Amino acid sequence: MKIRIASVCVALLLAGTLHAQSVEPLERIAAVVDEDVILQSELDRAVRNIVAQYAGRQNQLPPRAVLERQVLERLVLVKLQTARAAETGVRVSDPELDMAIGNIAQQNNLSPDQLRQQLARDGMSFDDFRSSLRDEMLIQRLRQRFAQSRISVSDAEVDAAMSAQAGGAQYQLAHILVALPEGATPEQIATGQQKIDGIKSLLDRGEMEFGAAAVRYSDSPNALEGGSLGWRSLDEIPVAFANAIRTMSPGDVIGPIRGPSGFQLLQLVDTREGAPAGAGGTVTQYSARHILVRPAEGPGGDGEAKARIDTLRARIAGGADFQEVAREHSDDTVSKAEGGDLGWFTQDEFGPEFGGQVSVLEDGQVSAPFKTQAGWHIVQRVATRQTSAGDENRRAQVREAIGQRKLEDEWDRYVREMRGEAYVDLRVGNEQAAGDGG
Known part of the structure; x- marks a missing residue:
């Protein structure tokens, strides 16, 4: 076991x-x-x-x-x-x-x-x-x-995805990546193209299964899992692949396609109908804006953040405009430019601490400072509304899918940057790679 x-x-x-x-x-x-x-x-x-x-x-x-x-x-x-x-x-x-x-x-x-x-x-x-x-x-x-700091999904993106959604199908995918470094030279690009073409040729001739080829040749972190990307809806699939996926049959492979990480092959492993959206009843949605103060690193950082949020709350209580204060002082880079506006959301969408504060406010009321994992907040509730639970569940699923797709793309880029900036000296086998960004 x-x-x-x-x-x-x-x-x-x-x-x-x-x-x-x-x-x-x-x-x-x-x-x-x-x-x-x-x-x-x-x-x-x-x-x-x-x-x-x-x-x-x-x-x-x-x-x-x-x-x-x-x-x-x-x-x-x-x-x-x-x-x-x-x-x-x-x-x-x-x-x-x-x-x-x-x-x-x-x-x-x-x-x-x-x-x-x-x-x-x-x-x-x-x-x-x-x-x-x-x-x-x-x-x-x-x-x-x-x-929380870099990924946002607008209502317009959710509306567009729901309009384009076809039947709620889900797709099980796997991929093979031949990575290219940032600012790849023509020689590196040519070598990568030659490698991905060779892998594709092996697959086309039936000399190797896709999963085995991923394990042996892919540069992706999930190579040792056969390149598995799991089950995804169309909203979770990059646009470069999404249109082609609709016309593929299980086992089909598309590519190579050049992306930000390098050359990719994508296999459709299987398809299934997605889980039906919830039905019946209504759910309360809140419109609110907030101000976030993130604690600085080191001793005293949390106390300084609490003092800052208390000062901002006092300014608003004294008549300062909430949105202007948010634009000037909020550490939430996503909502700051919009005056802290968070759009419409359900109570638990931003976590139980945040939702608990919003739910007990009256429209227009501003909360006392409170803390979540992200830092110190004050929140102003703007309005509430009732919406169909089934429609809201579907919107939440689509929003989550779009957010996950964005997160995967941005996180992969972030980790590559982290790796490129690091000093890494590998000492296995007969090869050694050393130096900054090695």
Whole structure:
């Protein structure tokens, strides 16, 4: 029995990543990542975990040296993202981590002691498991903060997507990426084109299945999962592919297509009808605007943010226009230019703390300062309305789908920038890559 965890990179994180200080200092270093290191033991554990998942299908894996470099690159990205989380004040407390571990045990119908015993049978120490889970939670929270600050979906985008939606079908997809660096030279582009054409030729001749080709050749972080992109609606598929998807049959492959990350091949694995939207009843929507003050890093940052929001609240109570104050002082880059306007939303759309404040206000009333994971807020409720629950559920699903598509595109670009700006020295096999942006 293997422990199941809902995780965006479970195969990697369950490898039991160790921190450098917990291992004898003479152990070989597999990579230097800025001021941190990845030990050879970490890499070996991660590779063993991948190989174990492909038991009976090892022929689908690339040669050992290639597999090591793929896994090492994923470990590098984990290091960079957890470091960025720490730099930006993202934290996971011990009680939060304990709660997450308890939930995992419950999902696997185990007690905490049984979870420890099962992990030991799977060859993983509890401390390694705990450290890996903390890393995963940090990355998830960093993504959430990124989404809150950079991703917005307008009502017009939702209206357009709903008008274009055809029958609510969903598509199971997989892809192969041949990555190109930022500012790729003509020679690099030509080499990438030659590689993706060669992969496509293998697929066309039936010499290799798509998933096996993804594992062996794709540069995408999900290569070791056969390039799987999961189930998606048309709203979650890049426009470059969405129109072609409608006319494809399961097993068909389109591409290569040149995108911001490089050359891609996309396979339609399967199709299904989407879940029907909710029906019946009404739901309350709120129109509101808010001002956000994010705490600065370091000691005293939260207190300074609280003092700032108190001052802004006092200005508004003294007659200052809420929208003007928001334009001048809000740290929410998405709503700031609109005077803090958040549009129409349901109570829990921005989290229970935010929704709880809005729901008890009268139209026109401004809340006292309150805190959420994003920082300190004041919110002004503008209006309320009742709308069909079925229509609202459908709109919420479409909004979420568009937001996820945008987040994936922007997050991938953000991580590539993070990787390009980092000092990374890879020390596996006979190859070495060193230097800033290496």
